Amino acid sequence: MKKTIVLKMFAAAAVMVTGGIVLSPAASASSSPCPHNRICIFENAGFHGGHKSYNRGTDVLTFNTLEQVFSDRVLTNDKISSVINNTNRRITFYSEAGCKGRYLRIPPYTQVRDLNRYHFNDTISSLRG
Incomplete structure (x- = not known):
């Protein structure tokens, strides 16, 4: 086997074992409804519905607080359906509070x-930005 194939198989196995999903940069797009250096979350798929944005480097240990609401005043916990990472850092969303549980890394x-495509629709409870 070629070395690159073995490395790809090893990386895929590591993701399955840890319970996480790691997106590749191929999922990126050039135009964005999210300001530069911001992390944006949306209530509905396709960047619709209520929205909220965070500075680069922000950690949210739980979306289950009164401060964590979308622009339409709906609590964000377990209600996020689309996201944009418009920063130069990798961010990670988690299924449990305290940055625990399954995770989704976004380049x-x-x-x-x-997020339904990655089985993460309406399941996000924390963020490491």
């Missing part, structure tokens, strides 16, 4: 139009 400058 810099990447848009995810529908």
